[in-house]
Amino acid sequence: MPSTAPDAEAAPKTQPKAKTPTPRERARAQTIADIVRLGREHLAVHGAAGLSLRAVARDLGVVSSAVYRYVESRDELLTLLLIDGYNELGDEVDTAVAAVPENDFAGQFRALGKAVRAWALREPASYALLFGSPVPGYQAPGERTTVPGTRVIFRLVSIFDAAHRAGALKTQASPAVVIPPALAADMVNIRTELGITVPESALARGVLAWTSVFGAVSFEVFGQYGRDTFSAREELFEHQLLVLQGMAGL
Amino acid sequence: MPSTAPDAEAAPKTQPKAKTPTPRERARAQTIADIVRLGREHLAVHGAAGLSLRAVARDLGVVSSAVYRYVESRDELLTLLLIDGYNELGDEVDTAVAAVPENDFAGQFRALGKAVRAWALREPASYALLFGSPVPGYQAPGERTTVPGTRVIFRLVSIFDAAHRAGALKTQASPAVVIPPALAADMVNIRTELGITVPESALARGVLAWTSVFGAVSFEVFGQYGRDTFSAREELFEHQLLVLQGMAGL
DNA sequence: CAACAAATGAGAGCACCGCTCTTGACTTTG
DNA sequence: CAAAGTCAAGAGCGGTGCTCTCATTTGTTG
Numbered sequence: 001m002p003s004t005a006p007d008a009e010a011a012p013k014t015q016p017k018a019k020t021p022t023p024r025e026r027a028r029a030q031t032i033a034d035i036v037r038l039g040r041e042h043l044a045v046h047g048a049a050g051l052s053l054r055a056v057a058r059d060l061g062v063v064s065s066a067v068y069r070y071v072e073s074r075d076e077l078l079t080l081l082l083i084d085g086y087n088e089l090g091d092e093v094d095t096a097v098a099a100v101p102e103n104d105f106a107g108q109f110r111a112l113g114k115a116v117r118a119w120a121l122r123e124p125a126s127y128a129l130l131f132g133s134p135v136p137g138y139q140a141p142g143e144r145t146t147v148p149g150t151r152v153i154f155r156l157v158s159i160f161d162a163a164h165r166a167g168a169l170k171t172q173a174s175p176a177v178v179i180p181p182a183l184a185a186d187m188v189n190i191r192t193e194l195g196i197t198v199p200e201s202a203l204a205r206g207v208l209a210w211t212s213v214f215g216a217v218s219f220e221v222f223g224q225y226g227r228d229t230f231s232a233r234e235e236l237f238e239h240q241l242l243v244l245q246g247m248a249g250l
Numbered sequence: 251m252p253s254t255a256p257d258a259e260a261a262p263k264t265q266p267k268a269k270t271p272t273p274r275e276r277a278r279a280q281t282i283a284d285i286v287r288l289g290r291e292h293l294a295v296h297g298a299a300g301l302s303l304r305a306v307a308r309d310l311g312v313v314s315s316a317v318y319r320y321v322e323s324r325d326e327l328l329t330l331l332l333i334d335g336y337n338e339l340g341d342e343v344d345t346a347v348a349a350v351p352e353n354d355f356a357g358q359f360r361a362l363g364k365a366v367r368a369w370a371l372r373e374p375a376s377y378a379l380l381f382g383s384p385v386p387g388y389q390a391p392g393e394r395t396t397v398p399g400t401r402v403i404f405r406l407v408s409i410f411d412a413a414h415r416a417g418a419l420k421t422q423a424s425p426a427v428v429i430p431p432a433l434a435a436d437m438v439n440i441r442t443e444l445g446i447t448v449p450e451s452a453l454a455r456g457v458l459a460w461t462s463v464f465g466a467v468s469f470e471v472f473g474q475y476g477r478d479t480f481s482a483r484e485e486l487f488e489h490q491l492l493v494l495q496g497m498a499g500l
Numbered sequence: 501c502a503a504c505a506a507a508t509g510a511g512a513g514c515a516c517c518g519c520t521c522t523t524g525a526c527t528t529t530g
Numbered sequence: 531c532a533a534a535g536t537c538a539a540g541a542g543c544g545g546t547g548c549t550c551t552c553a554t555t556t557g558t559t560g
Contacts (some may be wrong), residue, residue: 024507047385072545144393211469214474315538316538
């Protein structure tokens with residue numbers, strides 16, 4: 001794939017660069033892909049804080065300064081890994097949700113949650129990079145990370161919205177809790193921004209379901225549960241999803 | 251305070267060392283306390299991964315190798331900061347819960363949640379150390395951290411147990427969700443270990459409330475909410491606590 | 501095909517890190 | 531008062547991110 005522009009080919013624009021990829025560009029893209037791949041391996045083993053460009057260079061069979069030809073800095077590599085992780089998670093969530101019947105909204109919610117958990121347990125270091133403690137001194141560039149970084153939450157919102165449109169969302173949850181005006185205003189903003197029709201209270205419960213799923217996954221991935229407090233973690237999470245879907249009105 | 255034993259004074263034991271603290275011991279304890287204090291400051295600024303013994307030594311006005319007289323290693327300092335954080339959080343949670351009337355169990359739950367959130371927002375680096383991504387290569391020594399590390403969850407469990415004993419816990423939540431046998435067995439184990447009487451389903455919902463609170467706090471502290479998705483974060487969290495307390499049967 | 505220019509890799513170097521070891525000075529204790 | 535114990539300092543090892551210079555490779559173009 002080309003290094004900069006997302007337009008694959010054709011359409012000669014004002015930029016004289018975006019033609020068919022020259023062999024140099026191809027080699028360059030391949031090298032960057034190799035760096036990202038090795039970076040992922042190091043991330044998995046040593047964590048985000050232990051990600052070392054020098055070590056990646058060694059694995060690449062090249063001196064450390066050479067990788068700076070391809071990656072601007074360690075933070076740049078972190079950004080590439082961040083985008084990589086967001087997209088991998090987003091892909092797996094999408095396929096998991098798509099495998100559930102269109103009108104089984106609760107099942108879609110559970111499939112989403114289980115996909116998140118499965119990916120997180122398989123790639124704990126990437127999960128930690130995406131959803132764990134922020135890497136000190138590193139600020140993700142929003143213009144590159146927001147789109148892949150919001151794929152899962154968008155998917156969840158779309159499930160709620162589809163359920164609501166289908167009349168399958170219980171908007172009046174069992175213990176009715178009033179929403180203060182300031183919070184309601186936020187919810188209205190979100191609703192208009194996303195172009196959905198879910199009422200405020202249901203939207204708030206959806207947000208809570210979202211954060212709760214990640215709380216449960218984080219506890220498990222980050223080892224907050226005691227070593228052997230829970231032996232049936234799969235069942236625990238499944239149960240939590242069932243309770244949460246009820247709370248959210250699905 | 252003495253460096254090793256928790257017995258303040260008197261009671262001459264078999265150990266010939268535990269007398270009145272010598273000036274040397276006092277100075278040593280003071281130096282260690284200074285190191286921990288400076289370590290906390292560095293933790294707050296540079297995060298756990300950026301915690302540097304050399305920098306602490308500089309602030310202490312001493313050469314780097316000198317601090318190794320007081321702290322075995324960087325990981326040892328991390329452990330001290332971990333215990334420090336757990337105890338500070340535990341203290342604040344305890345006082346916050348104690349300020350609520352004894353029979354207002356839902357209020358106690360909310361007070362606990364709000365105390366956790368307030369502390370986390372005030373000390374994000376410590377919160378990240380305690381509940382965020384694990385520091386790669388660092389394993390907390392359980393024999394020193396489990397007791398302070400379980401103070402808050404014990405407090406929460408005790409609220410649920412007291413509510414149940416007082417007959418104020420709705421054990422049959424609105425959408426009844428069956429608990430698979432393996433998970434029920436885990437819950438029975440926990441119940442007997444803690445010496446409480448809460449039924450399995452309520453205990454499971456308590457666990458979910460616990461992880462959900464931390465999910466919500468983590469999202470806020472770790473900046474997972476968009477920059478300006480929510481302007482009324484205080485109200486959002488309060489609302490989430492209300493929903494969770496309903497879900498948990500309080 | 502040859503010449504040129506861009507892209508690339510190597511190496512040295514800077515300042516930082518955790519940690520170890522030795523040395524000399526100091527303080528407490530017998 | 532001298533021995534024992536404690537401590538700060540400094541040098542040193544291997545690691546890190548990153549910059550700079552220099553030589554070489556490589557693709558393109560006249």
